[in-house]
Amino acid sequence: MCFEVKERDLGGRIGALRTRRGVLETPTLMPVVNPVKNTIRPAELKDDFGLELIITNAYIILKHYGREARDVHEITGFDGTIMTDSGAYQLLIYGGIDTTPEEIVRFQERIRSDIGVILDVPTGGFATKQEAEHTVKETIRRAKESISWREDDTMLWAGPVQGGRYLDLLEFCARAMGELDFQIHPLGSPTQIMEEYDYATLVDMIATAKRALPPERPLHLFGAGHPMMLSLAVALGCDLFDSAAYALFAKDGRYMTQSGTMRVDELEELPCSCPICAKRDAEDFAEVTKEEREGLLARHNLYVVVEELRSIRESIREGTLWEHVESRCRTHPKLYCGLKRLLDYREYLELNDPLVNRVVRGLFFYDEVSMSRPEVYRYKERIASRYSRPKGKDILLLVPMPEEKPFTKSKICNSVKEFFRDREDVHVCFYGDPFGVVPSELSETFPLSQFESAIGLGKAWRESAEAFISTKGYKKVFILGQELKGAKMINSLEELKRVLDPLGSA
Ligand SMILES: [Zn+2]
Numbered sequence: 261m262c263f264e265v266k267e268r269d270l271g272g273r274i275g276a277l278r279t280r281r282g283v284l285e286t287p288t289l290m291p292v293v294n295p296v297k298n299t300i301r302p303a304e305l306k307d308d309f310g311l312e313l314i315i316t317n318a319y320i321i322l323k324h325y326g327r328e329a330r331d332v333h334e335i336t337g338f339d340g341t342i343m344t345d346s347g348a349y350q351l352l353i354y355g356g357i358d359t360t361p362e363e364i365v366r367f368q369e370r371i372r373s374d375i376g377v378i379l380d381v382p383t384g385g386f387a388t389k390q391e392a393e394h395t396v397k398e399t400i401r402r403a404k405e406s407i408s409w410r411e412d413d414t415m416l417w418a419g420p421v422q423g424g425r426y427l428d429l430l431e432f433c434a435r436a437m438g439e440l441d442f443q444i445h446p447l448g449s450p451t452q453i454m455e456e457y458d459y460a461t462l463v464d465m466i467a468t469a470k471r472a473l474p475p476e477r478p479l480h481l482f483g484a485g486h487p488m489m490l491s492l493a494v495a496l497g498c499d500l501f502d503s504a505a506y507a508l509f510a511k512d513g514r515y516m517t518q519s520g521t522m523r524v525d526e527l528e529e530l531p532c533s534c535p536i537c538a539k540r541d542a543e544d545f546a547e548v549t550k551e552e553r554e555g556l557l558a559r560h561n562l563y564v565v566v567e568e569l570r571s572i573r574e575s576i577r578e579g580t581l582w583e584h585v586e587s588r589c590r591t592h593p594k595l596y597c598g599l600k601r602l603l604d605y606r607e608y609l610e611l612n613d614p615l616v617n618r619v620v621r622g623l624f625f626y627d628e629v630s631m632s633r634p635e636v637y638r639y640k641e642r643i644a645s646r647y648s649r650p651k652g653k654d655i656l657l658l659v660p661m662p663e664e665k666p667f668t669k670s671k672i673c674n675s676v677k678e679f680f681r682d683r684e685d686v687h688v689c690f691y692g693d694p695f696g697v698v699p700s701e702l703s704e705t706f707p708l709s710q711f712e713s714a715i716g717l718g719k720a721w722r723e724s725a726e727a728f729i730s731t732k733g734y735k736k737v738f739i740l741g742q743e744l745k746g747a748k749m750i751n752s753l754e755e756l757k758r759v760l761d762p763l764g765s766a
Contacts, residue, residue, distance in 0.1 A: 262416060262443050263478050263499075269581040270634065271470065271497035271605075271612045274573055277444075277478055279374045280414045281341040282312065286478060287494045287572060289485065289565055290315040290343055292504035295335050296324055299507050299558040302338035308535075308559075309566055312340040315502045318368045318376070319347025322359060332371040343375035343502075344368050348382050348420070348448070361402045365409045375416045375444060378406040383424035385452025392426045396433045399448075403440055418444040418480065425453065425461050427468045434472035444478050444500070445469070451483040459489065459598025466496040467605045475612075487518050487568035491585045492598050494572050496605070497612070506565055510557035516564045519591035524557060534563035579614075582633045583624055603632040610634040610641075625713035631694040631720060635707050640696055640724055649732050650701065653687030656734040657756065658725060660717060660741060661692030666709035668700055679753045683760070689728070691739070692717045696724025 263286075267274040275286040293302050293316045305311045316336055321329050321344075329335065332342050346364045347357045359367075361379040368376035380399040383392045399422045410417065419442030423430030437445055447469050453461050470479060478499035484490070485503020493501070509516055515524040517531060524545045530537040536559045545553055575584040589599035602609070613634040623635055649656070657680075662670035667690050680686045688700040693715045698708050722744065729737050729746040738756055739747040750756045 261476065263476060265476070267576055268612060268614050269576040269579050270495040270585075270609050272494040272572070272576050272581050273497070273499065273612075274576050275478060275499055277499070279341045279416055281339075281374055284312050284341060285573070286499040287490075287569060288313060288500060289569055290500065290502040291506065291562065292316070292502055293336055293338070295321045295332070299510060299555055300562065302336045305562075306338060306340050309562055311566070313343065314338055314340065315343040315345060317347065317349075318344035318364060318371065318373060319350055319357060319359060321371060322347075322364070322367055327367070329367075329371050332373050335371070341374045343418070344371070344373035344377065346377045346379040348377070348380050351379075351382065361406060362409050365406050366411075369410070369412045369415060373415065375418060377418045377420065377446065378403055380420040380422060380448060382420075383422045383426075383429075383449045385424060385449060385456070387424060389426055389429075392422075392424055392429050395422045395424075396429045400433060400436045403437060403442070407441055416443040418442060418446050420446045420448040420482075421469050421473070422448045424449040425465065427464055430465060430468050431472045434469045438473045438477070442477070444480055445473050446480040446482050446500075447498075448482055450481060454484060454486075454489070457592070457594040459492065459595050460601040462489075463492070463496060463598050463601040463605070466493060466498060467602075467608060470497040471608055485565060486521070487516060487565050488520060488588055488591055489595060489598070490565070490568055491572050491575070491581065491588050492595065492602065494576075495581055495585045495602065495609070501569075503565070506561035507558045509561055510554045513553070513557070514561075515557060516561040518564065518568055518588065524553070532560060532564065534560055534567070536560040536563065579621055582630075586626070586630060599629060603629070606632055606634060606637045610638050613638075622710040622712055623707050625694050625711060625715055627715065628718075628720065631715070631718075636694050639708070643697060643699075643724070644727060644731070647699070647732070649687055649699070649734065652684055654685045654735040655683075655687065655760070656729065656732070656737045656747075657686050657688050658691045658697070658737070658739040658742075658744070658747060659688060661690040661695075661698065665711075667698065667703040673700065675753055679757055680760075686760075687734070691721050691725050691742075693721050694718070696721045697728045 262278045264276045265273045277284045277286055290313045291305055293314045295316050302314055333339055351357050364379045381395040383395040403419050419437040419440055421434045421437055423433045450462055479497055480500035481493050481498040484493055484501050485505035513524050515522045527542040530542050536556050575581045589595040659672050662672050664670040667673055676688050690698045726745050737747040738750050740750055743749050
């Protein structure tokens with residue numbers, strides 16, 4: 261097994277990918293390196309940016325250096341792990357290439373690539389369903405065939421998943437590829453979808469592929485390299501990213517930040533303190549040659565991406581990936597649509613999310629989107645399906661969730677205990693968002709007393725509370741301060757005492 265998952269949060273994971281050049285920590289970025297000419301030398305990527313993995317293009321090497329090309333590590337001057345792409349992208353853009361699936365597989369072995377990619381047929385973002393179907397069938401056919409051409413079993417092979425926005429085809433392709441002998445699966449064709457900022461569709465594509473592929477194989481999202489969207493993709497289970505964006509944006513005078521892109525010539529101040537920006541003012545970018553500016557911008561952009569990935573990995577370790585994704589997704593409405601779409605896959609997230617993160621931290625709730633995080637979903641699901649009220653507690657008293665935590669130490673809870681200390685049958689539960697109904701005996705368990713919320717009482721709790729009342733078989737139900745179906749509203753504990761007293765003396 262070349263991939264080991266070390267830690268998880270949501271669908272995201274910290275993994276160790278073993279290649280013949282060493283072990284790499286994921287999620288990580290592979291900068292796209294041109295085998296012929298680069299803004300940043302590949303050796304610098306390792307020495308200055310700490311990147312151990314790059315991706316370059318075997319087809320361009322074949323065209324430029326011919327069939328007798330040397331070791332790809334020599335050509336690029338990079339002694340870390342190198343993945344080579346096969347030319348499928350050129351096929352997508354230019355419509356045809358001058359090699360065969362067999363030649364390019366054998367060629368990648370020849371140039372000592374550490375991770376090879378078969379020559380698949382990209383679906384692209386604009387294919388009709390019929391065209392997409394053809395790309396899927398042909399990709400699977402080539403994938404099967406390619407296995408017999410391999411000779412070097414120390415090399416890893418990537419089997420791309422095609423189908424694009426046609427999720428049924430994508431799922432079919434993922435299942436078929438998952439059954440074949442590949443170690444990594446790139447998700448093909450998201451570039452055009454990302455260029456349209458269609459993050460909701462991207463979420464559908466990633467989630468569909470992930471659910472159909474073997475979980476122990478890393479997923480590589482082709483062509484995704486903007487820092488603002490990386491955490492969303494990681495939360496769905498993407499482990500590898502390749503990107504030329506840092507260099508392409510630099511060429512175009514664009515300055516990346518964690519929350520978006522700016523034009524460097526419109527900046528008055530540099531909102532970054534990477535090694536490039538720390539020593540410069542915004543005007544310095546205008547005073548250098550175009551080529552120098554491109555080099556500076558490419559380095560800055562890459563520092564921003566690297567920093568974001570470090571921060572994402574740390575969020576996974578801390579169990580705060582949800583908060584990380586939420587804050588990034590609020591930087592653009594289309595990303596926010598992606599976050600909302602993520603909620604359609606909460607069951608999948610819930611399955612992957614560890615029950616307890618290693619470091620127990622409080623959860624933050626801002627609005628109804630935060631309320632869909634797996635911890636809430638899991639809690640509500642368990643209360644509905646597994647919880648039964650304690651024996652003898654026949655009278656349910658619902659009181660609003662207090663601000664104080666744990667709830668059992670709150671003023672309201674103390675008053676209830678005081679009022680009904682001679683009664684064994686009153687069961688106190690707390691109502692309110694985000695958790696709906698919290699029985700007092702559970703209120704000290706994680707995360708019920710470790711959260712901060714800006715929602716207040718909210719509205720969603722009503723549905724949970726009504727379901728709770730109708731399924732848990734209480735003889736009488738009272739609720740303090742709210743109208744609720746199935747419960748009698750009381751305005752004070754004194755009122756309840758008056759109502760209950762005749763019962764108590766009976
Ligand atoms: Zn910078």
